[in-house]
Amino acid sequence: MATNVTKDSAAQASAPDEEPVIRLRDVGKLYGNIRALEGIDLAVRPGRVTCVLGDNGAGKSTLIKIISGLHQHDEGEYLVDGEPVRLNTPRDALKLGIATVYQDLATVPLMPVWRNFFLGSELTRGPWPVRRLDIQRMKQITGEELSAMGIHLDNLEQPIGTLSGGQRQSVAIARAVHFGARVLILDEPTAALGVKQSGVVLKYIAAARERGLGVIFITHNPHHAYMVGDHFAVLRLGALELNAAREDVSLEELTNHMAGGAELAALKHELAQVRGVDVDELPEEVAAPSS
Amino acid sequence: MTHTATPAAATPPASPAVPPKSRTAERSLARRALARPEIGALVAAVGVYLFFFAVAPTFRQADSFATVLYQASTMGIMALAVSLLMIGGEFDLSAGVAVTSSALAASMLSFQLTANVWVGVLVALLVSLTVGLINGLLLIKTGLPSFLVSLASFLMLQGANLAITKLLTGNVATDTISDMDGFDQAKSLFASEVDVFGVDVKITVLWWLIFAAIATWVLLRTKFGNWIFAAGGSKESARAVGVPVNLTKIALFMTVGFAAWFVGMHLLFEYNTVQAGEGVGNEFYYIIAAVIGGCLLTGGYGSAIGAVLGAFIFGMVNQGIVYANWNPDWFKFFVGVMLLLATLVNLWVRRQAARR
Numbered sequence: 001m002a003t004n005v006t007k008d009s010a011a012q013a014s015a016p017d018e019e020p021v022i023r024l025r026d027v028g029k030l031y032g033n034i035r036a037l038e039g040i041d042l043a044v045r046p047g048r049v050t051c052v053l054g055d056n057g058a059g060k061s062t063l064i065k066i067i068s069g070l071h072q073h074d075e076g077e078y079l080v081d082g083e084p085v086r087l088n089t090p091r092d093a094l095k096l097g098i099a100t101v102y103q104d105l106a107t108v109p110l111m112p113v114w115r116n117f118f119l120g121s122e123l124t125r126g127p128w129p130v131r132r133l134d135i136q137r138m139k140q141i142t143g144e145e146l147s148a149m150g151i152h153l154d155n156l157e158q159p160i161g162t163l164s165g166g167q168r169q170s171v172a173i174a175r176a177v178h179f180g181a182r183v184l185i186l187d188e189p190t191a192a193l194g195v196k197q198s199g200v201v202l203k204y205i206a207a208a209r210e211r212g213l214g215v216i217f218i219t220h221n222p223h224h225a226y227m228v229g230d231h232f233a234v235l236r237l238g239a240l241e242l243n244a245a246r247e248d249v250s251l252e253e254l255t256n257h258m259a260g261g262a263e264l265a266a267l268k269h270e271l272a273q274v275r276g277v278d279v280d281e282l283p284e285e286v287a288a289p290s291s
Numbered sequence: 292m293t294h295t296a297t298p299a300a301a302t303p304p305a306s307p308a309v310p311p312k313s314r315t316a317e318r319s320l321a322r323r324a325l326a327r328p329e330i331g332a333l334v335a336a337v338g339v340y341l342f343f344f345a346v347a348p349t350f351r352q353a354d355s356f357a358t359v360l361y362q363a364s365t366m367g368i369m370a371l372a373v374s375l376l377m378i379g380g381e382f383d384l385s386a387g388v389a390v391t392s393s394a395l396a397a398s399m400l401s402f403q404l405t406a407n408v409w410v411g412v413l414v415a416l417l418v419s420l421t422v423g424l425i426n427g428l429l430l431i432k433t434g435l436p437s438f439l440v441s442l443a444s445f446l447m448l449q450g451a452n453l454a455i456t457k458l459l460t461g462n463v464a465t466d467t468i469s470d471m472d473g474f475d476q477a478k479s480l481f482a483s484e485v486d487v488f489g490v491d492v493k494i495t496v497l498w499w500l501i502f503a504a505i506a507t508w509v510l511l512r513t514k515f516g517n518w519i520f521a522a523g524g525s526k527e528s529a530r531a532v533g534v535p536v537n538l539t540k541i542a543l544f545m546t547v548g549f550a551a552w553f554v555g556m557h558l559l560f561e562y563n564t565v566q567a568g569e570g571v572g573n574e575f576y577y578i579i580a581a582v583i584g585g586c587l588l589t590g591g592y593g594s595a596i597g598a599v600l601g602a603f604i605f606g607m608v609n610q611g612i613v614y615a616n617w618n619p620d621w622f623k624f625f626v627g628v629m630l631l632l633a634t635l636v637n638l639w640v641r642r643q644a645a646r647r
Binding site: 090091094102107108109110111115118119120121122124131132133135175 | 508512513514516517520521524525528529531532533534587591592
């Protein structure tokens with residue numbers, strides 16, 4: 001039931017200064033007869049951070065899995081550099097320069113930082129029977145890449161599990177950048193982190209943008225999104241509720257969309273029926289941008 | 292290698308311009324030594340050595356020490372392979388009887404075909420590698436824990452060892468092969484003695500140390516070693532960054548197969564005949580040696596040197612009790628105490644090492 005009606009105008013809302021690396025046109029996904037995603041239009045440009053927001057079950061994970069090659073879309077078009085693609089594995093995505101940093105799957109905790117950095121893409125030297133790891137070079141490159149991202153570690157030999165959550169995510173980001181990623185997908189990198197650690201990760205997201213990468217930042221925290229985002233897409237029940245550039249949306253609007261303004265009002269009404277909840281103390285829901 | 296695809300200049304991010312202060316002091320040598328997985332085993336080995344050195348005069352002689360090393364080596368070669376497998380996150384409970392299976396295969400094949408023993412030796416190698424391959428494939432295809440998969444293959448091998456031996460020889464032991472072609476040659480490779488500074492040392496001791504050196508090198512200095520740690524440390528993360536986890540695990544099971552073949556060949560050419568029921572229970576000793584040597588049961592941590600030390604402790608306790616004229620029935624009690632102490636030491640050491 002692929003609807004090949006592509007609305008060019010809808011796909012882009014932000015300034016078209018650079019051609020998008022990734023563009024989704026009217027993308028949909030079905031799990032059996034459950035419609036997980038419908039009519040998604042999204043563009044990811046180099047040097048821009050695209051934030052994907054949404055509540056649990058809104059379809060964020062499905063969208064990310066399609067972009068990173070874990071799942072395939074059933075409807076619409078997925079374009080990389082203007083070419084329609086169909087990615088079958090994360091490896092296909094990596095070849096096109098699309099790297100995903102998962103929240104829990106980033107690193108092997110007991111292994112040293114430098115081994116983690118090069119895991120799966122180790123540098124070696126020497127002919128076959130005695131081909132060995134080029135430890136010197138790997139440590140050096142790891143150190144350089146990490147400082148280029150603003151991460152300073154004294155000891156690259158320390159197990160990566162001894163780093164803080166934010167630092168671990170940051171090493172994973174630096175690794176993706178080093179191995180040629182053009183688009184970085186960050187799956188809720190701040191979800192399990194405290195305020196300070198989230199700040200660390202947000203800083204590296206900004207750093208990745210400075211280096212010219214397109215970033216897809218999945219989160220359900222509008223405040224985190226607004227700090228680094230250039231473009232915002234809010235998902236609700238598998239469809240785009242909001243798809244706007246930074247200029248066109250305020251933090252209040254974003255928060256409101258994210259929290260689901262109408263539902264919040266209904267909840268407030270319900271709470272009013274319950275004794276012991278002082279509804280008057282609750283803030284008025286922000287229906288319109290108040291700033 | 293693809294790297295540094297940075298369209299923009301690799302400028303540092305808009306981080307504060309203050310140079311980052313180093314917040315951690317340089318770790319002391321002692322602390323860095325504590326971070327090694329085998330440090331607990333080293334301390335224990337020295338302790339056990341001094342203990343028996345003090346209480347058993349016979350233990351001090353060079354000949355006795357050679358016997359200790361021999362005891363340690365036959366267990367140690369297996370413990371090496373098992374420790375690699377454990378670092379890779381898996382168990383092999385069939386390792387003990389797999390040694391016997393390999394020896395039986397070589398012995399009976401040579402005898403029944405009246406072929407050169409080398410034919411039997413090579414076929415036994417194939418058999419052992421195949422057992423490892425099947426263990427690995429079963430693990431990956433079924434997704435069951437290796438504890439269960441290898442428990443099943445342990446029982447199957449144990450049964451097959453007895454049944455096939457009885458079927459072919461009508462007995463529970465194989466016929467002696469000492470008068471067959473190639474026996475002496477093979478014996479010199481697997482079961483001879485070499486003179487080291489006037490002391491006769493079994494050749495397995497040398498093989499053990501050579502294998503330990505290779506295992507250490509592979510583990511710490513090669514791509515494959517990196518994959519072993521990653522496969523055991525976090526399978527999903529490893530897969531996500533492109534490590535062939537399944538291939539690594541199958542290769543590790545086949546390494547155990549290779550070690551079982553080697554030790555099986557030693558037993559065959561040492562004693563000329565093989566008892567079909569042997570080997571049961573040894574798999575636990577291999578695992579214990581690996582654990583004493585610092586391997587984590589959950590995988591992702593450990594060392595080959597640790598397994599060497601673990602097996603060495605085993606050899607010392609085993610022979611030391613005899614040299615001290617104690618009742619050898621106490622051996623297993625000692626092993627239990629050692630295991631408990633070693634795991635506690637390892638736990639403590641890891642906590643120390645994990646501190647920043």
